[in-house]
Amino acid sequence: MTVYTTACPRNCYSTCTMRVQVQDGRIRSIEAHPANLAAGESVCLKGLSYIERTTSKNRLLYPLRRKADGSGFDRVSWAEALRVIASRLEALKTAHGPQSVLYYTGSGTKGLLNSVGMSFWRLYGGCTTTYGDLCWPAGLEATRLTLGANEHNAPWDLANARLIILWGKNSAETNVHQMVFVQQALERGARLVVVDPRRTETAEKAELLVQPRPGTDGALALGIAHQLIATDRVDRAFVERHVLGYPEFRDMVRGFPPEKAAEITDVPARYIERLAQMIGTIRPLTICAGFGMQRYSNSGQTMRALIALTALTGNIGIAGGGWQFANLQSAVFDEVKDPLAFYPPAEPDGVIRVAVSTARLGRDMLATRNPPLKMAWVERGNPVTQNPETHTVLEAFRSLEFRVVVDQFLTDTAQEADIVLPAKTFFEQSDVIGAYWHPYIQFKQKILEPPGEVKPESEIYRGLAAQLGMPAEQIEEAFPGPSEAEVEAWLERKLRSSPEISLDRLRQGPLLPPGAQEVAFEDFVFPTPSGKIELLSLEAARRWGADPLPVYGEPVESVRSGDLATGRYQLYFMTPNTKNRIHSQFGNLEMIGAVSEPGPRLQINPKDARARGIADGDPVRVFNGRGSMQAEASWDFSLKPGCVAITNGWWISEGGTVNFLSLGRETDMGHGAAFHENLVEVEKASE
Amino acid sequence: MSRDFLLDLNKCTGCAACRLACEIENRLESGDSWRQVLTFNERRHPAAPLYHLSLACNHCGSAPCADACPAQTIKRDEVTGAVLIEEKGCIGCRYCSWACPYEAPRFSEAHGVMTKCTFCAHRLAEGREPACVSLCPTGALGTTPAVDGRGASVVPGFHADGHEPRIRFVPLRRGFRAPEMTSGLADPGIAAEPARRAPGAGRRISLRGEWPLVGFTLAASGLVGWVAAAMQCGISVSATVFPALAAGAMAASAAHLGQAGRSWRAVLNLRRSWLSREVVLYGLFVLVSLVWLRGTPGLQFAGWAAVAAGVALLFAVDRVYDVAGKEMSAHLHSAGALWMSLYLASVLSGSAAAVAVVGAAKCGLYLARKGRMRKRGRRWRPALSAARVALGLLVPAASIVIWAEAAWAAALGLAVVGEALDRIEYYLELRIETPRAWMEAALPADDSRHDLGVHWVRSNHEP
Numbered sequence A: 001m002t003v004y005t006t007a008c009p010r011n012c013y014s015t016c017t018m019r020v021q022v023q024d025g026r027i028r029s030i031e032a033h034p035a036n037l038a039a040g041e042s043v044c045l046k047g048l049s050y051i052e053r054t055t056s057k058n059r060l061l062y063p064l065r066r067k068a069d070g071s072g073f074d075r076v077s078w079a080e081a082l083r084v085i086a087s088r089l090e091a092l093k094t095a096h097g098p099q100s101v102l103y104y105t106g107s108g109t110k111g112l113l114n115s116v117g118m119s120f121w122r123l124y125g126g127c128t129t130t131y132g133d134l135c136w137p138a139g140l141e142a143t144r145l146t147l148g149a150n151e152h153n154a155p156w157d158l159a160n161a162r163l164i165i166l167w168g169k170n171s172a173e174t175n176v177h178q179m180v181f182v183q184q185a186l187e188r189g190a191r192l193v194v195v196d197p198r199r200t201e202t203a204e205k206a207e208l209l210v211q212p213r214p215g216t217d218g219a220l221a222l223g224i225a226h227q228l229i230a231t232d233r234v235d236r237a238f239v240e241r242h243v244l245g246y247p248e249f250r251d252m253v254r255g256f257p258p259e260k261a262a263e264i265t266d267v268p269a270r271y272i273e274r275l276a277q278m279i280g281t282i283r284p285l286t287i288c289a290g291f292g293m294q295r296y297s298n299s300g301q302t303m304r305a306l307i308a309l310t311a312l313t314g315n316i317g318i319a320g321g322g323w324q325f326a327n328l329q330s331a332v333f334d335e336v337k338d339p340l341a342f343y344p345p346a347e348p349d350g351v352i353r354v355a356v357s358t359a360r361l362g363r364d365m366l367a368t369r370n371p372p373l374k375m376a377w378v379e380r381g382n383p384v385t386q387n388p389e390t391h392t393v394l395e396a397f398r399s400l401e402f403r404v405v406v407d408q409f410l411t412d413t414a415q416e417a418d419i420v421l422p423a424k425t426f427f428e429q430s431d432v433i434g435a436y437w438h439p440y441i442q443f444k445q446k447i448l449e450p451p452g453e454v455k456p457e458s459e460i461y462r463g464l465a466a467q468l469g470m471p472a473e474q475i476e477e478a479f480p481g482p483s484e485a486e487v488e489a490w491l492e493r494k495l496r497s498s499p500e501i502s503l504d505r506l507r508q509g510p511l512l513p514p515g516a517q518e519v520a521f522e523d524f525v526f527p528t529p530s531g532k533i534e535l536l537s538l539e540a541a542r543r544w545g546a547d548p549l550p551v552y553g554e555p556v557e558s559v560r561s562g563d564l565a566t567g568r569y570q571l572y573f574m575t576p577n578t579k580n581r582i583h584s585q586f587g588n589l590e591m592i593g594a595v596s597e598p599g600p601r602l603q604i605n606p607k608d609a610r611a612r613g614i615a616d617g618d619p620v621r622v623f624n625g626r627g628s629m630q631a632e633a634s635w636d637f638s639l640k641p642g643c644v645a646i647t648n649g650w651w652i653s654e655g656g657t658v659n660f661l662s663l664g665r666e667t668d669m670g671h672g673a674a675f676h677e678n679l680v681e682v683e684k685a686s687e
Numbered sequence B: 001m002s003r004d005f006l007l008d009l010n011k012c013t014g015c016a017a018c019r020l021a022c023e024i025e026n027r028l029e030s031g032d033s034w035r036q037v038l039t040f041n042e043r044r045h046p047a048a049p050l051y052h053l054s055l056a057c058n059h060c061g062s063a064p065c066a067d068a069c070p071a072q073t074i075k076r077d078e079v080t081g082a083v084l085i086e087e088k089g090c091i092g093c094r095y096c097s098w099a100c101p102y103e104a105p106r107f108s109e110a111h112g113v114m115t116k117c118t119f120c121a122h123r124l125a126e127g128r129e130p131a132c133v134s135l136c137p138t139g140a141l142g143t144t145p146a147v148d149g150r151g152a153s154v155v156p157g158f159h160a161d162g163h164e165p166r167i168r169f170v171p172l173r174r175g176f177r178a179p180e181m182t183s184g185l186a187d188p189g190i191a192a193e194p195a196r197r198a199p200g201a202g203r204r205i206s207l208r209g210e211w212p213l214v215g216f217t218l219a220a221s222g223l224v225g226w227v228a229a230a231m232q233c234g235i236s237v238s239a240t241v242f243p244a245l246a247a248g249a250m251a252a253s254a255a256h257l258g259q260a261g262r263s264w265r266a267v268l269n270l271r272r273s274w275l276s277r278e279v280v281l282y283g284l285f286v287l288v289s290l291v292w293l294r295g296t297p298g299l300q301f302a303g304w305a306a307v308a309a310g311v312a313l314l315f316a317v318d319r320v321y322d323v324a325g326k327e328m329s330a331h332l333h334s335a336g337a338l339w340m341s342l343y344l345a346s347v348l349s350g351s352a353a354a355v356a357v358v359g360a361a362k363c364g365l366y367l368a369r370k371g372r373m374r375k376r377g378r379r380w381r382p383a384l385s386a387a388r389v390a391l392g393l394l395v396p397a398a399s400i401v402i403w404a405e406a407a408w409a410a411a412l413g414l415a416v417v418g419e420a421l422d423r424i425e426y427y428l429e430l431r432i433e434t435p436r437a438w439m440e441a442a443l444p445a446d447d448s449r450h451d452l453g454v455h456w457v458r459s460n461h462e463p
Helices: A078-096 A112-124 A137-147 A155-160 A178-187 A217-230 A236-242 A246-253 A258-265 A269-281 A299-312 A361-367 A390-399 A457-467 A472-478 A484-495 A503-508 A538-544 A606-611 B017-025 B064-068 B095-099 B121-125 B207-233 B241-255 B260-267 B274-294 B300-323 B337-349 B352-375 B382-429 B435-442 B449-461
Strands: A002-007 A017-023 A026-032 A064-066 A073-075 A101-105 A127-131 A163-167 A191-195 A208-210 A285-289 A322-324 A352-357 A375-379 A402-407 A419-422 A431-433 A442-444 A571-574 A601-604 A619-624 A627-635 A643-645 A679-684 B003-008 B036-040 B051-055 B074-076 B083-085 B106-108 B113-115 B141-145 B167-170
Touching: A002 A442, A064 A078, A078 A375, A078 A402, A078 A419, A078 A457, A101 A112, A112 A127, A112 A352, A112 A431, A112 A457, A112 A472, A112 A484, A137 A299, A137 A538, A155 A178, A163 A178, A163 A269, A178 A191, A191 A269, A208 A269, A217 A246, A217 A258, A217 A269, A217 A299, A236 A299, A258 A269, A285 A299, A299 A322, A299 A538, A352 A361, A361 A390, A431 A484, A442 A503, A457 A472, A484 A503, A601 A606, A601 A619, A606 A627, B017 B036, B036 B435, B051 B435, B064 B074, B064 B095, B083 B113, B095 B300, B207 B241, B207 B274, B207 B300, B207 B337, B207 B382, B241 B260, B241 B274, B260 B274, B274 B300, B300 B337, B337 B352, B337 B382, B352 B382
Parallel strands: A101 A127, A101 A375, A127 A352, A163 A191, A163 A285, A191 A208, A285 A322, A375 A402, A402 A419, A571 A643, A601 A627, B003 B167
Antiparallel strands: A002 A017, A017 A026, A064 A073, A064 A419, A431 A442, A571 A679, A601 A643, A619 A627, A619 A679, B003 B141, B036 B051, B074 B083, B106 B113
């Protein structure tokens, strides 16, 4: 029995450090490494389920090629798979140029080695790729514009807060380790407010659940700001010294009394006043904002309005206080940090065409010309279920001549492929990863040999480069060799820019990056153009055509917009994440299936259910002009009436993806996807 | 040193990592975890809080499972205080699962024996916490030194029931209330909707799994009634049919065991288990009856001894079911083994008076039970009830009174059918105590928020 230290590279706040026991080539147990102070209690249930995932009977162990008649796949050798792919790549390059190939990556796994993909496409001569991101750009951009950097206090500092507002964040399911610090704060007498139309597991721990109409959080924040100013609860000294644009902001929110905010948000004015009273008098205050709320067409401005509340009350740069959205302190190896890395380059290099919006993937793929897209290579992602407008994404993939998907399982996207290549799990190749909640840099150590014929991506690209006849010295320079020693040497080269970080030190456990701040902005240095917190951002206006102030605008798709096309659909369709999955990962495991509902479940308030003759447990059809899906109705007395919810990440084979109903639409800032902004109708389904 | 489980309801988010931890540590199949996570107020009624109970075996001070186990294979580990099933000795009768209100013992289809949480005794022995505790990501589940005489703290949805369960709860900091919600109670009509889901899930005793037991109970009652009727009125007992029926009933109930080969072990716990007593008394009854059957007519004594053993057997049969059906003692149930036997003896004896008196008494018990169920809003199956009373009680009585001997066989047949129906209903109606059922019962059934509040205030103030 050997115990290894490694780290989980999922797109997840916690990025747990793990101690993994291996016996006879199999994982026997997974525990949390106590040196990770943010997630030291234990890994989550998904982390435990890796014991099954690595050896799952559904795991892809060999390359697959679609049968000639299109029905399913045949196992093929690596030599054959690479030969087929290489001949396609050569033909496409000659006929249409390298940019007829779309290279699409999702957030399935993190690590420095992810960059080998782009190295390959550069060697090939170029490709087309995406800009923007599904996850969090509106919030990142709003924070960058306002505070200058996406950094926040260390996770454990939350225990020092006296008032915590989890705004659109369901930490109990999506960041379970944060609940440890929430509970520590509550034990010390702190107060907790949750803002969410749903009564989540997290809301249950709060004294007050504020339930605004989806997409109106910005109006709620402006109503609170109005009240803070009207009742003289602004930290004037702080604002004087560190805030740009306060007078303009003050004049703007003058038009936002609680009554107006109440009318917009559906939150009674007395609660807005009470929240303002709490925010204005309880210090330190930390606002933790979730990601779902910033997937609306107005959410860049929403997030800026929320940040303003922490700035007005002087809660930035102090222990127990602040704005927590993303903490990118560990991103020390990125030349360009997110969100700027998401944006199309100002000056295209002529090799990599960054031309497809992630938010509008299907439609942009279909519309691309000169050259049109002919082939797609997908890795670390499942765009068929996870990107907006599944129908259009499917149409776009099906219109291509050739598709390659690299994955561990036969996902709905892999099902569309001509060639499916078996992907490693994170236990099967070493890498170095950062995080976005805690500031640790970690060594994700290899502890298992890949099973079957699985190859890590670096090996796939090496093989393909050789097949294409690329010069050996270019291959050696671009990719690490197959052995662990060569991978580690490649990683050491990447770490050279930070002498404090070495693999040997990382092997002992997680490391803080040089200059990491436990209390972000404690020096009150804000890397904005003005050096201050910018409530007034000229860059917001210049880059996004937005109002320089965080004004409120009604979301495009809203029950109040009076839009003829959406007028038939009067229910807000929320598509949150669940504790059981990371997007579309994990749900296919038996361990997770045993603790999860068997298929998509629609939370609906009995008021809305009864109006439609829907009983608890009835099969229902959720639909709008874009598509539909089936689910089982589940009455939820405390869900805000007018809202329904199905967790995202279900596979089409499991009952359907929520993105059959979403629209590819960008957020007002950051090229994010505003795909949580959907109106639907629900009816009882015939069984 | 003994330890108690400690569950902090504030910290638990219902994530189910503890369930997976248990499966992994104990190498159980997915879904066979010894731990379950139950949710109070799944439909999120605004009048009630939402919380979770993560429950496994509570290694109770009284260990009703150990008392019930006929094979005496459930024992307390002296070092850790854990209540453990020695699987080698388990006959797979599932009786421990009837006795445990916490659904801890589970039948393993793969191994034909009962399994359950061991408190991770192997880890405790190494000074480590149980896996579910170690791998709880929020630190909600822990252990704490056991305090003598201090039972579980009271949480709605959890009953200690005098079993001294070794689990304690850190109650909700806010008290038993929902968070204040800005739109949760917007519509009073909605608040009046019941928070309970339709009941029915998760019964440990299902008719489908217990047909052999229905057959055995009916056969035992019939056989005892037959001997009694013979002693009373001299009807004949067939020397071939009687042993065949007796052996068949025994074989059926043995075949229903997970480990039929170890069925002899069922007699090991005479001191405490009514199931052991039932098995021994059944053997005794059959043995004495056979002696009487083979013996000379002068052996009247043996016949009465057989009847006595039979009555003791049926008394034991009824006591066996007391662990499960706490709502009503089987002695007072119209399909109790004693009552069934008495009625079948009356029909067999052909005595119109006996049939009328016993039938009327049974009919009274039956109708009273149905009336109670109807009053409590439980499903009372009026059509089945009518059939049961008419076919099983009225027609046999009428036919014996009117046609006497001529209709005797038909009357007996109908009486047996009626008893079988009643016994089947007995299984269907068994109210099994489970944490899930307790939780449902603690939720508002209608707009009874005030009652609920009173209940919670009371619970909250108990030590």
